Amino acid sequence: MATTSTVSRVRxxxxxxxxxxxxxxxLITGAFILYPFVSTLINSFTDRRTLVPGEFxxxxxxxxxxxxxxxxxxxxxxxxxxxxVVPALILLPLLLALLVQKAIPGITFFRSAFYxxxxxxxxxxxxxxxxxxDDRGLVNAVLETVGVGRIGFLSDQWLLLLSAMAxxxxxxxxxxxxxxxAALGNVPRELHEAAAVDGAGAIRRFVSVTVPAVRSTMVLxxxxxxxxxxxxxxEVYLLAGPxxxxxxxxxxxxxxVQRTGTGLTGRVGYASAISVVVFVVTVxxxxxxxxxxxxxxx
Amino acid sequence: MxxxxxxxxxxxxxxxxPRGPRIADEHGRRVxxxxxxxxYVLLLAVLALTIGPFLWQLSxxxxxxxxxxxxxxxxxLPGDPTLHNYERVADTIPVWDYALxxxxxxxxxxxxxCVGAALAGYALARLRYRGxxxxxxxxxxxxxxxxxxxxxxxxTTMRELGLNNTLIGVVLPGCISALNVxxxxxxxxxxxxxxxxxxxxxxxxVWQRFLRIALPSVKGTLxxxxxxxxxxxxxxxxxxxxxxxxxxxxxxTIGLNYLHGTxxxxxxxxxxGTIIAVAPLIALFACLQRxxxxxxxxxxxKG
Numbered sequence: 004m005a006t007t008s009t010v011s012r013v014r015x016x017x018x019x020x021x022x023x024x025x026x027x028x029x030l031i032t033g034a035f036i037l038y039p040f041v042s043t044l045i046n047s048f049t050d051r052r053t054l055v056p057g058e059f060x061x062x063x064x065x066x067x068x069x070x071x072x073x074x075x076x077x078x079x080x081x082x083x084x085x086x087x088v089v090p091a092l093i094l095l096p097l098l099l100a101l102l103v104q105k106a107i108p109g110i111t112f113f114r115s116a117f118y119x120x121x122x123x124x125x126x127x128x129x130x131x132x133x134x135x136x137d138d139r140g141l142v143n144a145v146l147e148t149v150g151v152g153r154i155g156f157l158s159d160q161w162l163l164l165l166s167a168m169a170x171x172x173x174x175x176x177x178x179x180x181x182x183x184x185a186a187l188g189n190v191p192r193e194l195h196e197a198a199a200v201d202g203a204g205a206i207r208r209f210v211s212v213t214v215p216a217v218r219s220t221m222v223l224x225x226x227x228x229x230x231x232x233x234x235x236x237x238e239v240y241l242l243a244g245p246x247x248x249x250x251x252x253x254x255x256x257x258x259x260v261q262r263t264g265t266g267l268t269g270r271v272g273y274a275s276a277i278s279v280v281v282f283v284v285t286v287x288x289x290x291x292x293x294x295x296x297x298x299x300x301x
Numbered sequence: 302m303x304x305x306x307x308x309x310x311x312x313x314x315x316x317x318x319p320r321g322p323r324i325a326d327e328h329g330r331r332v333x334x335x336x337x338x339x340x341y342v343l344l345l346a347v348l349a350l351t352i353g354p355f356l357w358q359l360s361x362x363x364x365x366x367x368x369x370x371x372x373x374x375x376x377x378l379p380g381d382p383t384l385h386n387y388e389r390v391a392d393t394i395p396v397w398d399y400a401l402x403x404x405x406x407x408x409x410x411x412x413x414x415c416v417g418a419a420l421a422g423y424a425l426a427r428l429r430y431r432g433x434x435x436x437x438x439x440x441x442x443x444x445x446x447x448x449x450x451x452x453x454x455x456x457t458t459m460r461e462l463g464l465n466n467t468l469i470g471v472v473l474p475g476c477i478s479a480l481n482v483x484x485x486x487x488x489x490x491x492x493x494x495x496x497x498x499x500x501x502x503x504x505x506x507v508w509q510r511f512l513r514i515a516l517p518s519v520k521g522t523l524x525x526x527x528x529x530x531x532x533x534x535x536x537x538x539x540x541x542x543x544x545x546x547x548x549x550x551x552x553x554t555i556g557l558n559y560l561h562g563t564x565x566x567x568x569x570x571x572x573x574g575t576i577i578a579v580a581p582l583i584a585l586f587a588c589l590q591r592x593x594x595x596x597x598x599x600x601x602x603k604g
Binding site for chain 1: 306337339340344347348350351352353354357358362371373374375378416417418421423424425428429430432433436439440443446447449450451452453454455456457458460474475476479482485507508511521532533535536537538539541542550553554555558561562568571572574575577579582583585586590593594595
């Protein structure tokens with residue numbers, strides 16, 4: 004019984020070793036997440052450029068935003084993106100999860116196959132769809148064959164945005180399907196049976212049994228997908244090109260941040276002001292979804 | 302949170318079935334044939350929609366220079382399959398160097414995330430010290446910061462450190478992600494404390510307890526962290542696009558974007574490049590599906 008030595012060892016270890024364990028994580032998080040976050044806030048009140056330190060300019064950047072057409076285009080497109088993508092990503096993966104829920108032969112293969120787009124890089128996915136939706140690509144070849152005629156998916160401003168949304172939904176389906184599948188496993192089967200005995204059809208059972216049972220998961224999916232949708236960059240960048248489609252009309256907010264703030268002439272201060280807007284809207288979206296959830300519950 | 306594991310095995314044959322094999326659901330009841338047929342039709346339709354685009358890309362990459370890739374009606378299979386495009390893409394951009402860069406970044410990201418997140422997670426879950434709550438709060442706050450909103454400041458930070466346009470600069474910001482630290486913390490918290498207490502009484506020091514007792518018990522979560530770190534680094538686009546400017550340092554995703562921007566009219570080349578980029582991950586996914594699905598559950602619910 005070496006009680007004294009244990010105690011002394013405890014005393015010798017405790018002050019230093021916990022910090023030694025946590026230090027790498029704290030250092031990286033502090034230097035590359037929290038410090039950049041604080042400096043984004045500070046930079047947004049300066050006219051800093053990539054090579055020029057910059058000075059405090061008060062709210063000048065935010066005032067400039069109000070008169071910057073490109074900023075409003077970006078805000079419009081990012082907002083439209085949320086409105087277009089989120090309902091689809093709340094509903095479609097749920098239907099897909101119901102489809103793969105029943106353990107029929109081969110179902111694990113289908114589940115994995117439906118998840119494959121999640122695993123692929125967004126660049127790969129983007130370039131695959133650029134080729135599929137090309138004026139001379141597969142989709143148009145099929146449309147022409149069946150007599151619809153070719154559609155300029157990647158040349159029209161609105162079709163471009165819609166196509167990018169479709170790509171986002173296509174890539175996200177499998178991810179949210181897995182989340183729903185876990186939630187569906189917790190739905191008591193008796194509820195469905197009772198509803199079926201009462202003569203409720205499939206649609207009626209979906210609306211009055213399944214949806215209420217997975218409602219909290221739908222809120223989670225809504226929160227995750229709306230935050231991600233507002234910050235969209237890659238899909239639109241790849242489909243519409245770095246300059247954001249015809250006359251830049253498809254630019255999103257994060258694309259604008261990237262275009263404004265990088266390179267040797269980057270306007271770091273102004274790009275930071277746009278970033279602050281992105282941050283504020285992201286937090287607001289989360290609060291909005293959570294509040295809507297609480298109100299419905301009460 | 303593994304969905305696949307939880308799913309009951311399908312009962313394909315009931316020995317007592319009078320008329321051939323029967324399909325039953327997880328409660329042993331018969332599934333009506335027309336309903337089953339409808340399910341498979343829908344499953345195959347979705348399969349065509351999710352896997353079809355990858356196969357079309359593969360098919361395009363295997364079509365030779367003389368074959369018409371724009372034909373209408375489309376031709377789904379290459380008439381004379383060739384690997385010529387894969388040689389040509391290597392002549393056009395240093396695609397294998399880019400793949401190597403991606404591999405370096407991904408492996409580094411796996412190592413740093415596993416080591417750093419396990420250490421920090423253990424400190425948050427098990428060790429007692431002043432400031433533990435503050436440390437936990439730091440990671441929770443960091444997890445809530447949207448990366449896209451601070452990317453310009455990350456870029457200027459890298460410039461200040463002289464690490465822009467290097468692979469180290471690509472790895473650093475995400476090399477110990479707050480989400481992973483919190484995942485590891487939760488994994489350690491779920492372990493029974495008594496075993497470690499016993500080791501403590503036996504005189505094992507903190508490193509011994511960490512390495513020999515705690516760490517082997519959280520292998521599953523560690524595997525999830527490793528896989529998602531690999532996938533995240535291999536697939537990342539926005540950050541390497543911003544931090545890398547020299548084409549010789551590009552990762553695969555940035556190289557593909559460059560290939561697409563410069564040689565956009567050669568669809569066979571781009572197709573070959575995308576297949577090179579996606580094949581390793583599909584292989585990884587095929588081998589380790591369990592952990593991919595588990596990661597979705599843990600990341601979404603606890604994140």
